Amino acid sequence: MAASDIGVAAVATALPGPPIDNATLGRTLRAGGTFESWVDTFIGTSTRHLAMDLETGEVRFSLADLAETAGRKALSAAGVAPGEVDLVVMGTSMPDSLLPTTVNVVADRLGIDGVATYQLQSGCTGAMQALDVAHQMLLTGRHRTALVLGGDVCAKHVDLGVEFETLSPGELVNTVLFGDGAGALVLTADPAPGSVLLRRVLVRFVGRGRAPGQIVEWFGMGDRHEQRPALHEDFKAIEEHVPTLAAQALTELIEAQGWQPADLDYLLPPQLSVRMTDRIVKHLALPRAEEVSCVGETGNTANALPFFQLERMLSRMSSGQRAVAVAVESSKWIKSGFVLEAA
Structure with a gap:
């Protein structure tokens, strides 16, 4: 190592x-x-x-x-x-x-x-x-x-x-x-021989000039009785921008590694919903990567989702295999992801 x-x-x-x-x-x-x-x-x-x-x-x-x-x-x-x-x-x-x-x-x-x-x-x-x-x-x-x-x-x-x-x-x-x-x-920082290695992580804010796609309010003693909604989402904006940002994150991650789309064995796509994930996976159009998804069984668990995907995938990875995970934040627009490689 x-x-x-x-x-x-x-x-x-x-x-x-x-x-x-x-x-x-x-x-x-x-x-x-x-x-x-x-x-x-x-x-x-x-x-x-x-x-x-x-x-x-x-x-x-x-x-x-x-x-x-x-x-x-x-x-x-x-x-x-x-x-x-x-x-x-x-x-x-x-x-x-x-x-x-x-x-x-x-x-x-x-x-x-x-x-x-x-x-x-x-x-x-x-x-x-x-x-x-x-x-x-x-x-x-x-x-x-x-x-x-x-x-x-x-x-x-x-x-x-x-x-x-x-x-x-x-x-x-x-x-x-x-x-x-x-x-x-x-x-x-001391991985055992044959470990799955975290090669790169991407987090990129891309929300300058874009209206929020999601708003989550919090309430304190002074405004807890106000009748404004606690949650708001612009689903049209999410449907429009998330597939594009996911593709951008994917490209940036694998190009930084010097990899090609055909080099990927596993894809951990964004997990907003089953239907939205299906659209994103089709948009990413990876020729041979196996999709690892869980949202149909767990629902959208937000910040827990990548762990559920990793739990499903890690035991299946063999030496030399590569994986990419992508997530997109719609509240003020962040594209993110990481790449893994089995040693």
């Missing part, structure tokens, strides 16, 4: 409770008889996992709960003790609280102390940003082992008392699109 090689020692994920199918979700929302066919036609998700119990409204899992579970599993799989971790970085768009940061709550629970910790707030590229920070810090030689976390829990935005038929199109889509989950990855 070269001195600059950073290896993926292990990856693990956590989901809250059993899968919730569209029929169950439709009954909870008191939706009409066309609900299931509508979800299948426009979204494509078959199941998702939610931190909230749909029967009681009780929130059973926090983001810290899920991230702790994923982190503990990843450390165990990597054979790394908490005391060996010298860097923790987390990406999330919906932390449990503004303070204390969720990354520090998780580190405390895992028995990690006296190390650098960072929490990055971002939407669909937060996990990539966390990975980028950890990767760059390991390359400096000042750190040897990093725990990278990503995840989101959307319970704060679930209102079981709302009538499904009264929702606006944007609110309607968000109700069925998202799921909850967390992931963890152990990066090491």
Whole structure:
């Protein structure tokens, strides 16, 4: 291994409770008889996992709960003790609280102390940003082992008392699109022979002069009673720009490696929804890369998604194989991704 090689020692994920199918979700929302066919036609998700119990409204899992579970599993799989971790970085768009940061709550629970910790707030590229920070810090030689976390829990935005038929199109889509989950990855500056190596991470803000495609509000004591929507998404802008930005990120990543599209064995595409992912994969038009997707079973888990994709792929990679992952953030437009190669 070269001195600059950073290896993926292990990856693990956590989901809250059993899968919730569209029929169950439709009954909870008191939706009409066309609900299931509508979800299948426009979204494509078959199941998702939610931190909230749909029967009681009780929130059973926090983001810290899920991230702790994923982190503990990843450390165990990597054979790394908490005391060996010298860097923790987390990406999330919906932390449990503004303070204390969720990354520090998780580190405390895992028995990690006296190390650098960072929490990055971002939407669909937060996990990539966390990975980028950890990767760059390991390359400096000042750190040897990093725990990278990503995840989101959307319970704060679930209102079981709302009538499904009264929702606006944007609110309607968000109700069925998202799921909850967390992931963890152990990066090491001392990879074992035959490891999967993280070759490059891309994070590029491209939102100058562009209106936000997504807005997520937060409320405090002074404005908590205001009747403005907590979530807003410009789905037309997302449909227009995400495939193009994904293609740009893909091209930038593989050209920087000196690779050709035909050199790729696996593609981890953006996971907004099944239908949107299908469009993006067709747009990327890679000749032989195998698609690794999970959004149909997990729903859009935002910053947990790359970990679910990696968990599915890593055990299948063999020596010399190459993979590329791409994610696009629509809130103020970020293109991102990373490339892996099995040694």
